[in-house]
Amino acid sequence: MPDQPAAPESGSVTLSSPGAHSPGPAVGVACAAAGRVGEIARLVDDAGFIQRCAARYTAAGFGRPGEAEIRSWRNSWPPLFRALVRAGLSELQVYLEYGTPGAGRRLDALLAGAGPDGRLVMVIVELKQWQSCHILDAERVLRSDGVVTAHPVYQVAAYRSFFIHWRPKSAPELEVRAVVVLHGASAGQAAALRIDTTAAADIPVLSGADLSAPPGELVRLLRADGLAAPTAAQVVRFEQIRWEPSSRLLEHVGAELEGKGTFALVGDQQDALLRILAVAARHLPALENTPQSGERATGGAVITVSGGPGSGKTALAVRLLGRLMRAHPTTCPCFITPSGTLRAHLQDAVRQHHAARELFPGIGALRSTAQRAGALVIDEAQRINRGGARGLPPDLAAVVRKVPLAVIFLDERQVIRPDEGTTVEEIRSAARALGRTHHHLELTGSFRCAGSAAYTAWVDDLLYAAPDPWTGHDSYDLATAPDPFALQEWIEQATADGHTARTTAGFCWPWPRNRPRTPTLPLDIRIESPSAANTTRAWEAAWNAHSALIASDGTVLAPRSQLWATHTGGHQQIGCIYTAQGLEYHHAGVIIGPDLTWTNSRWEAHPSQSCDETLRGLPADQYLRYALNIYRVLLTRGTHTTRIYSTDPATQRFLNELIPPRPLRPPNLASGRRYGRP
Template identity: 30%
Template sequence: MASRCLYQATANELAALISAGGLLRELRRGYEDLIGGDLNTQEVESWRNSIPTVVDLLLEEGLGDVQVLLELKTPISDVRMDMVLIGSHPTNGKMSLVVVENKQWHWATPGPAPELVYISRQPNRRPHPHPIRQVWDYRQVLIDYIPLVRSMAEVRCFVNMHNATGEDLTAIRPATVGLQYDSSVVRMFCSDHRDYFKRALRDVLSPAKASRYVQEFLEAPVSPTESLMTVVNESVCERTVFALLDEQRAAYEYVRAAVKASKQGAPKEVVLIVGGPGTGKSVIAVELLGALNRQGVRAVHATGSKAFTLTLRDNVEKVNRRAARSFSYFNSYTHATPHDIDVLICDEAHRLRETSDRRRNAFDENYDQRQGRPQVQELIEAAAVPVFLLDEHQLVRRGEVGSIKLIREVADSMGIRVQPIDLRHQFRCGGCPEYVTWVEQLLGLGWAHGPQPWRPLETFELYVARTPAVMEEFLRAKQDAGDTARMAAGYCWPWNDPRPDGTLVDDVQIGDWHRPWNSRAEREKNGIPPSSLWATHPAGFNQIGCIYTAQGFEYKYAGVIFGDDLTWNGQKWESHRRANKDTQVNGARQFDELVRNTYRVLATRGMSGAVLYSTDPSTNNLFKELGVPVL
């Protein structure tokens, strides 16, 4: 995988294109080719107003042959950097990269932390990363994930505040807000700093070897991202591991600021972090857990998933048994005293239950009435700073009630403010939101139009298999080559317990192909992992996972078997209760929604690719007719 941008040209070529009125046309064309979908009008205005201000400076300094990459995608996600300038360093001749972040802001005020700012005066405004912090994160991603940059290049970062004067932005100057940064690497320039900006460009850029360096950079391999579970022990116990960009950074810093404010007596608030699959919710959660606990803050991670929590514990316990105790369940806080902990990080909060006690008995005189409280209320009360991370389209089981509306209603009833933060960018599925959108449109989730043709992507592989055996063969080759791969299916076959010796029954039978579900056992036996470790144990490939063992996890390649509980009749989807063997789902009123959500989750576990197969011929034909390549 190499780096990609919407448009590449020298500053001279861009100047000519701008003069001829062709810049927006070329960028629109690049957007359609690389990304597709609707283009934000604000982004177009930024292109129109911001790019020429930098190009003009380059030409004024005799840097017209410097190469310019417009809207370069970061190596690990769909986040794009506004401009990256490439030439050689004037003093040592090394490759020189300058990341330019263009801002059209006219005004900004400090946020709750030095790393955050506000650009609105509205009471419900959302925080933005300080632009200096934002470009620093971009720099770190380039260095961390492109070995060529790490070993061969000098990287600088400039913030171009071309619509504001220095006086307009006095309030967010790093020295004013207390932001710690390296001024030799990152600088911010306003409209009245153009001479300083030109000098800074001249000091770090020369057009010599620019054409050679830009090709080397664009062709340089990108290091693959690590899955959460492989490095969670480092993140929780030792150091920051994952790069946080844009809204991820805003969410992380906002929670840390809320902890500080809470200790100083500020009114309590709930932080609500919302995002689809692959937007980094769990990465934010574990990074917060590690950073806060290393600072002496009492922080705890909670989920409603046994598999997810036990896997987190198992990975962290190998390094630090005490740190592994930081992982708990939503139903663990019925008897907690208010503010028993500093921060409660509720991951996968769509899996919240109405109450923590399913055995409530109003006639039991020994029954603790506190157990009748809503589970979300218990969690809010238990922590000084409660944090909820959720995706409303991951409700997959009857009794799961976690939603934005519920959390807001309960918080409002308690007189507690809610601070929402939306995660927009995709960090899984090859950093391709196009794939996630395609899956959601395919399944009729949240989009006005239904299934759409598949457009192949450079960073994500998608196939349809003629048979499950072909799917397995493809995924096994990936597994044998060192990637992680798993097959998961809709719950459309019976599920037997392991035999006394630990071996499994081949419950999933499709024609003459048959495989077992993942083990229901609590411990590994005869090399077969328990259900909680199916997604991460090397031997998990040999069993078929289900929604309960796949949700919350990720692996390089995902195989998804659509069962007969969801089929395409040629014009629309039909859901079939009788085909579903999950008693938690097939009796639910919202059965159709839960089944569609299930396949959305299973289809978005893959970091690099997915293979689809349906037991229903019409449904498998739909995948082919939409243009998905056939294995």
């Protein structure tokens, strides 16, 4: 389950520079601290300074820093600043935890100085506390604690690409350099991380010994050679840059998103796209940035698009983003979703364009993105946290109020938590109250579940109305599984045949976040299943891995939870609502847990059987609404087939009565295979 963003705290770090030096950073600069190197060097060992940095970090929209984050500041900042001062760089400007737009990334440290030609030069500093790691490839390393993370040189090269591809033409020209500092590593350990490619050959990796080099050599190692103190005017101009993606970046990424065959649009999807683009043409500047006399509308527009599972909302949203990038690049179009899983997949789809990650900011940046984006696409809007507000969530209200074109996709029957639930009517009322044009579009097609409208209607009747026998085998392959062993065997066979096959379950077993890393996934899920001769067998399985499980040779044994649905090894884990919503796969296995049973000819909810802390304390009648919505999502992920198993015997008998039996490959009971044991 994704973490909720922390509430902002008051307080900030004021670091005014003396004399002609720059004042404290502009209000729009998101960072933990800023000022001249010498000023901050005198403060980094002070506990009060760290506390003020933590408060400003939260106020910048980064969330509340954890103990590990603050510990890294205490460990990494002092050696860096000692080196900078000893190198004679005290007059350079520095930003700690500098945030890119939408808080998409945070740079550990960013130095600013004036180059020999007077141009502003930025030095990105990536700080690591590692002492050793195993290099998996040019993009990934395996840390000694078992965590797989981005190669620091690759990481800082991606940061550098942001300044290149997001600098508007009106901004001052920048030279951007980069360096990686491993203050606790030996010279040999640092040398092993250097990458000798064209794109990264100029990015050094420094060890603790390098930080003790003579001052002249240290300046060169820190990539600050030739730099002088920036003027106050230069600092102000830098802090006032309104970062926006270049037309070239938008063109390339937009073309890539549009060109993906999986995003082909048909039927009412295509009609909706054309209608949205027509509204965009009236409210947004065209590619040539020339007004169309008599045709330009004012006041902005809000478009809501609703539809059930598989109606094509996300496919349309992604295609729309691509079109807006290409036709209206100056509007800085962005895509935001409360689903961290969907966001991870979109970023993964454009990973070769490092700077494109900023086009998919996190949901915590919704309000700040509304301040700068001219066009904003929001998917899964019904899942936006209300924050206790009546009516529209405050962040979504800011979008409706400020963004010239907001296209909001939602399904009111996919609300799965009590702090969610935005409706079309709430958005319509807010838009009209603000004098904004509102349009509503409904997607009625079915592009998942083999395009079977009969199946999606059957699921809705099963959960919300009067359950009927399933008679649509000609349109969709639906069956029950007799036990979890058979379900597992079916998933494994489908995977072996080259298909994507995944199992999801209700959140009815603990899914701990903080636990020791082991070579195999912990088997969190245990189901006692009846077998022959009135005995029972225990079926065990692993929930999604919170972080990827990597073998010593770099083989991915289990992807991290957000990529579980599509990456190799995901079929050996069990997904839940938080890692399945918004996604699809060929074959879907669904385990209905003990939180929802068919009892006395109706669905009954048992919140005490839930391990979701946000839901288990609810009254049964309130929990029932969310449980039905959750299983509706899980039952509509399979594009080709679905197999259902209930842990409750009476519910399983009820499902068997509704769904005619179909052959399943018998479980290989002698194999001893269990999920989570590669």
